[in-house]
Amino acid sequence: MPYSSLFKDHLAHPRNAGELPDANAIADEKNPVCGDRLRLSLIIKDDRIESVRYLAYGCPPTLVCGSVLTELISGKLVEEAKALTRADLVNAIGGLPSRKHHAAALAIETLHSALANLA
């Protein structure tokens, strides 16, 4: 398993794990094929992501993509977050084997759902 030290660090020390009771943007997405799940809760104020938490179930790339994503979007404008792509996330992790790119796809999809669900 050629996982990078950054990858392992996020796996052992997930950033922003949990849920936000006061979230105004929430999404819970599931990969229907493999069953991986990701839940994002965001507090957005004045078009800016003030706070973010995530929960994840699945293979290590799914857990790590969730953690890295929260760092990427924290403090960002909604428009900036919407522009994030799967490739941006994969780059931020330092690369993922192509067979594991679905984990990044799930994370980006969950982010877009959460932003679309902004209350």
Added chain:
Amino acid sequence: MSGRRVYLDHSATTPVDPRVANAMARAVVETFGNASSVHGFGQQARAAIDRARREVAALIGAKQNEIVFTSGGTEANNLAIRGLCEAAAGRHIITSAIEHPSVSGVCVELEKRGWEVTRLPVYANGVVRIDDVAQALRPDTVLITVMLANNEIGTIQPISRIGSLVRETRATGQKLWLHTDAVQAAGRLSLNVDELGCDLLTMSAHKLYAPKGIGALYVRRGVRLHGQNVGGHQERERRAGTENVPGIIAFGEAAKLAREELVQRSQHDHALRDRFENLVQEQISDVVMNGDREQRLDHLSNISFRFIEGEGLLINLDLEGVAVSTGSACSSGTLEPSPVIRALGVDDELARGSLRFSFGKDNTEADVDYAVAVLARAVERLRMLSPLTV
């Protein structure tokens, strides 16, 4: 990370015993002759192979000339199943749903060539039922291949009862043989091929503290096999190729030690395994122990941890130096839960959350305690992250 390393993956492979390594190292330098050569160097190698063959045979109560050395368990399984089916007149094989890929894969290949395969279920306890075997028998069945002990959950299959059934069937005139993959069992259980009633039995040296690259197939006298490696007279025409003399010598030494230390090793492994399972049940909630509680190998524990996925847990353990295995894999967005755990009838979540812990002769109680402490922390961390627990 503490820097401590604890190896709990002895079903994948075992560390080489220094006594075995020494015997092998001497052989590499001193016993370099080709065993087919008629001169003294060759005969020295031949004699060393013969001694090793006696030790490997003694491990399973076989005769020396019934042992065929191979490159490992996979080759031995291929030789047994393909070799027998190619030499036999028939078209039906009976196997189990939880075989190692080196057996199940060969069965799939034979299906492509027109053979029919019945795969016996194992039910919730992971054990084949003898009634199912009897029911699956057909007049054109030529081979039953069922593993002696499973590599993921350690359950021991009723091979001696299947062996009796095979003998009874053979007494009616049907040509029927029994193969058992004993890769996980050899060196861990006291085995006797006559008591088992098997005609073919597979062993692998690296599961009993010898190096990789060497295994053996027991072939009962009179059983005809079509050789898979041709182009040489070695191994009584059953496996052509210059013998791996150092590997064979290592296997012989490892088999001798396994036979001499079998009781002590299994008591040791059993005690560690029980200590481990008791601590896990005390310290971690929502766990499911997979496979029969009694009819199983002493050194192995397979546990599903609810709400989390095995590979993430495995890597968390590895980060703290604890090495274990999972049979499940997620690849290209496709879930591939362990076929063995799925065969127990459990749901995908439990199958994905299963880990195998397999203990060995050099593990200590302190290893177990450390592993459980690391495991409890990792499970808690991953469950805090899991949306399934919310």
